[in-house]
Amino acid sequence: MSNHDARLSRRTLLAGAAAIGLAGCSNEGRGGETGGGGTAAGVRPTxxxxxxxxxxxxxAEYNIPNAFTRYPANPVQAIQTPPGDGKPIDVLTYTNTPIPPRLEQNSFWQEFNKRVGSPVTVNLTPSVDYTQKFATVVAGDRLSDIFLVGAVPQVPQLLEAKAVDLTPHLSGDNIKKYPFLANLPETAWNPCIFGNRIFGVPIPRGAISSQTLYSRADILAKQGLQGDIKNLDDFFELCKALTDKRNNRFALAGSPTQFVRNMFDIPNNWSENGKTLVSNLEHEAQEDVFEALRKLWSAGYIHPDGFSGQNQDLKVRFGNGSSALVQDTFSAWPSYLQTAVDKEAKIAIIGPPKHDGSGPGRIWLGAPAIGFAAISKKSEARVETLLAYLNFLATPFGTQEYLFRKYGQPGLHHQVVDGSPVLTKKGFSEVQLGLMYTADAPWTIFLPEKPGDAEAEFTAMKQNCPTAVADPVAGMYSETNVRKGPQLTTDITQITNDIIQGRKPVSAWAGAVKKWKSGGGDKIAEEFAQALHQSR
Known part of the structure; x- marks a missing residue:
């Protein structure tokens, strides 16, 4: 099961909420991706x-993914007729894994084309370069039949000019012709709706992209430590006990910025104040958060390289045991299993308490989608075929189609181990066609590498996600956020890191927020508030 989108950076497809400043994080779920969020009776898909x-x-009862302890022994055949029409289907999207072998050398791709019933061409770009690639393709009027929408300016105008209005095909009960698209969560469609029209098919995420604090439960147990912290002081004591600088061990792989914000009830990006929106940067507890983070840094509980390097470095530190705690998304669990040096390593989740011990804290709910795919107007005559293809890509866990799409052919691309598919090296190389960044099924918790881990992650999500704080404008669109958001985010992240590491005083925060507001933040708040109003 792939989880590579857990490592997306803010430079990728997502415009990102312009002001989170999440030092040391490695996840996709940072809030408002490029999207609309408009709605009207009869428009939103049933x-x-x-x-x-x-x-x-x-x-479902907890608004979290289903979990499976093994792949169903008799997978359901979900689609009886190949979706293709025999003509080529050209796709533009990104990848977070190495580019796969070309069609001629790729047995998975060849078999995939047979099952689709059309030759599929996938134009793949590394995720960090996708927005630039997308802008170039748009400028050259070379959009593929199906394209993942990048975080470029004037997305509504772009879609109006270049994309098929899918409302007649997907609104209300019309979507039932595509039952696996109808199985995508209702909120996942927010980014696809502009001006009460549907312009795309979402790639759903939601609770699985919420951030949490991972622990190496095996390391804690060896030291006789418990992960059930009740307040901020307990957290400091745990970090102190897990730090041994002489042996190059530091409690935290990176700064636990969001985890500490959760302890202080900081809102998820934005909060509503009447008809206006207020950024969480302005929350009165931010300076208290910084004081706590500065103490963690100055005490040496955060790895000295915790503010530099790549997201993968966090996984390496956690995997080799040099840091027993790391902040990341629930979707990252499989990659932590893969990077664990000690195969007896045990992963657990620590939920945030309120800083003063007055009860449990609340995590931030991940955005409902990480993006969406649209269909080119040049391909409008084939819109039903292309929607059928996207429906094929959204077939859910437990079906034959999902098993093939994720794991290829048995004996060649995967082996069955204890009743579950495990990719071979050839499989991992060949199946990475960016399919999950074209369309996908709702996320499923499936961790065959480690017995008991699916149950453990499900239980942790069940405990933390039902009370998670949502971003009220997740998936909605702000032109200023697309144009200025990335730079504003960079500036806020820099001041965040400077304050935590003691290069600037906590008092510098107020000035940085004022600059953020005048530099575009207030305008972003206005535009998101307007989008929120229009969605109701």
């Missing part, structure tokens, strides 16, 4: 849950 495959641990 939600129709897929029920043919029964989960071992159903998550």
């Amino acid at each position: 939600y129709q849950r897929y029920t043919e495959v029964k989960a071992d641990l159903p998550g």
